[in-house]
Amino acid sequence: MSQTADIPEQLIIERNALKKWKRTDVYNWVTEQTVVIISGAGKTCRVADRLAHDIQPDAGRVHVLKCRDNTLDTINALERQVLESSANIVIGVGGGKALDVAKVVGTRSNVPVVLVPTSVSNDAICSPVAVIRMNKKASLGVKMPQAVIIDLEVIASSPERLTIAGIGDLLSNKTAIFDWDLGCRAQQDTMNTFARLMANHAVDAFINTVGNRSFDKTTLVKVLAESLVMSGIAMSVAGSSRPCSGSEHLISHALDYYCGGKALHGEQVALGILVAEYLQDEHRSSGNVRQYYEQLGLPTHFGDLGYTREEMALAIRMAPAMRDRYTVLNEFSFNDRQIDQLLDDVFPTRTGKRVISFA
Secondary structure: OOOOOOOOOEEEEEOOHHHHHHHOHHHHHHOOOEEEEEEOOOHHHHHHHHHHHHHOOOOOEEEEEEOOOOEHHHHHHHHHHHHHOOOOEEEEEEOHHHHHHHHHHHHHHOOOEEEEEOOOOOHHHHOOEEEEEOOOEEEEEOOOOOEEEEEHHHHHOOOHHHHHHHHHHHHHHHHHHHHHHHHHHOOOOOOOHHHHHHHHHHHHHHHHHHHHOOOOHHHHHHHHHHHHHHHHHHHHHHOOOHHHOOHHHHHHHHHHHHHOOOOOHHHHHHHHHHHHHHHOOOOOOOOOOHHHHHHHOOOOOHHHHOOOHHHHHHHHHHHHHHOOOOOHHHHOOOOHHHHHHHHHHHOOOOOOOOOOOOO
8 A cells, every 4th residue: 555745845955045046946836925934033033034025026925923932822823823814825934943833833724834944953844743832842743844945054154053953863863763673573663664764864874974074064064954854754754753763852852851951952862862872782883873972062971961960860761651652761671770870881971071063
């Protein structure tokens, strides 16, 4: 039986993409239409204002709305404005929160969405999942964007910390795929081999670029963006986040829920990867991802992100209960002594302050 997958109709990843987009099919979609631009804050507003200025002569009407956060109240207010304006298309501009909000609003309003990321801090740039904040963070299924426009000049000018977080989110494909295989062997899940292949090739393309060691920042950002987009499509093909989210994400969710969510999603996932690799007995293999952490500026200790040893222990203990998903965490029944040993092995004493750089 064949299966359909929701993927973007258009994907543009290049230098100065926003200067060239008038010559693309995507621009034709806004001609004589009512366009709502949902923008994040800060520098993102300038990108949104530039888009609005470019669209104005050819669109019917253009409304620029500010997304101050990803709470349900904000989403409800923006959805109401989108419906009242009779919008034909929503353009989300910004980082992960603004893009997720645009996807939720577009899905609930039944309006196609175009995403214009200003950073690549996670796979929100092209995925069928959005994170919103109610009492705590929650993941929702949403429609995939109709198009994604990634201007590499805009991405390269974003803070390095955001890019490093995106790297952490991408590298989790490795531990997530291991967990998916494990779940299938335990007869707790079913495998979509095409989605698995896509997710694995996405992260391998990035790792191969890093292993080459002759890359420049623009090349790294381009491959990262392409790989995150491919990961998002893998999730759409699978019909769940399984290809890109396993035990490492459960640990990050537990850090959010029980320990205050002190860091970026991808940074916390990077810590989760180190625990997952250890439990999967992959930490000593030639293919382990920890070997790239120092080069890429990823956190190697929970203290790098402001967490205490007690908080990290709590997150590991509570992670399996964060969602009904079989992972390597289900293979262990941790007592206090075992968690202490795990923390000693995975997170040796810090040797210095984390350096945020992959130059």
